[in-house]
Amino acid sequence: MILEKKKTFNNFAASKGLRSTRQRDIILDYFLATRQHVSVEELYLKIKSAHPGIGSATVYRTLKLFVEAGLAREVLLHDGQTRYEHVMAGEHHDHLVCTGCNAIIEFENETIEHLQDEIAARHGFLIRNHKLEIYGLCANCRG
Amino acid sequence: MILEKKKTFNNFAASKGLRSTRQRDIILDYFLATRQHVSVEELYLKIKSAHPGIGSATVYRTLKLFVEAGLAREVLLHDGQTRYEHVMAGEHHDHLVCTGCNAIIEFENETIEHLQDEIAARHGFLIRNHKLEIYGLCANCRG
DNA sequence: AAGCAATTGAAAATGAATATCAAAAGCAGG
DNA sequence: CCTGCTTTTGATATTCATTTTCAATTGCTT
Ligand SMILES: [Mn+2]
Ligand SMILES: [Mn+2]
Ligand SMILES: [Zn+2]
Ligand SMILES: [Zn+2]
Numbered sequence: 274m275i276l277e278k279k280k281t282f283n284n285f286a287a288s289k290g291l292r293s294t295r296q297r298d299i300i301l302d303y304f305l306a307t308r309q310h311v312s313v314e315e316l317y318l319k320i321k322s323a324h325p326g327i328g329s330a331t332v333y334r335t336l337k338l339f340v341e342a343g344l345a346r347e348v349l350l351h352d353g354q355t356r357y358e359h360v361m362a363g364e365h366h367d368h369l370v371c372t373g374c375n376a377i378i379e380f381e382n383e384t385i386e387h388l389q390d391e392i393a394a395r396h397g398f399l400i401r402n403h404k405l406e407i408y409g410l411c412a413n414c415r416g
Numbered sequence: 417m418i419l420e421k422k423k424t425f426n427n428f429a430a431s432k433g434l435r436s437t438r439q440r441d442i443i444l445d446y447f448l449a450t451r452q453h454v455s456v457e458e459l460y461l462k463i464k465s466a467h468p469g470i471g472s473a474t475v476y477r478t479l480k481l482f483v484e485a486g487l488a489r490e491v492l493l494h495d496g497q498t499r500y501e502h503v504m505a506g507e508h509h510d511h512l513v514c515t516g517c518n519a520i521i522e523f524e525n526e527t528i529e530h531l532q533d534e535i536a537a538r539h540g541f542l543i544r545n546h547k548l549e550i551y552g553l554c555a556n557c558r559g
Numbered sequence: 560a561a562g563c564a565a566t567t568g569a570a571a572a573t574g575a576a577t578a579t580c581a582a583a584a585g586c587a588g589g
Numbered sequence: 590c591c592t593g594c595t596t597t598t599g600a601t602a603t604t605c606a607t608t609t610t611c612a613a614t615t616g617c618t619t
Binding site for chain 3: 470471472473474477496
């Protein structure tokens, strides 16, 4: 799975004529090693502790490349920081976001997706993408 | 309806011990006179043309009060600006957002709302609020 | 009118993200 | 392995929306 993603990125880089750099390799390794929904700052700090030379601008730039390459997706929750999550080809899910502990629970619901299509059709609207975020308290935080 | 909202705000202000100020009256008038989904900057500029003395910090502060009072809701789309929309007591809707012309179409769907409750229940999650935004092209912009 | 706390507006601060740009590094072709 | 050209990088400056600060003003109570 990790090798798969590295290959995906290398193919993308090749097709775009991007150069292979130490920084991009490192950032990809660290991104692939994180759990879901890392903020740029979080990832940058992790990388910096082992590779002090790497600048945050490069992390910002490289994560955008990962999105272009199709192996990451931007997730904008309401804390003012852009986060990135892993994405497998064709996969989609939405989020339950706990405002107590910041936990994020992922879910998929066919019926909701389908209803969205119906609503869009009813308005002659062509869907490009969507986001459904449910905010509240997770089981732990309801206490 | 406008009088209703003014009353709502006055009640809120009274209950919180807030003072009645010229600025708040003006900002409320202008907010109530706008259509849906005004950005702070848009509202501020409108107000400033007739009332040059009013500062943008006051507009920012006052819109937050309107949210607290229950007559406005924050809408964060992806253009980096916070927008505010009117909200009637208890009413809820979601948005189709056209990335071509920035039009916003509102919709409500009982079934989707219900399915969200089910999903939350399945995870022991307590919903506080949610946002569903569908991005794409409206009928006009599809060409 | 006096006193006091809330409010305001100008200006400074914040913070995430982007732009700038000189130095460094990757990638040919020879 | 050099040479030359182009991309990439990292430090730094910049942007832009929003928040904070704080002295001056205002609203409200007595
Ligand atoms: Mn996710
Ligand atoms: Mn709306
Ligand atoms: Zn939680
Ligand atoms: Zn449109």
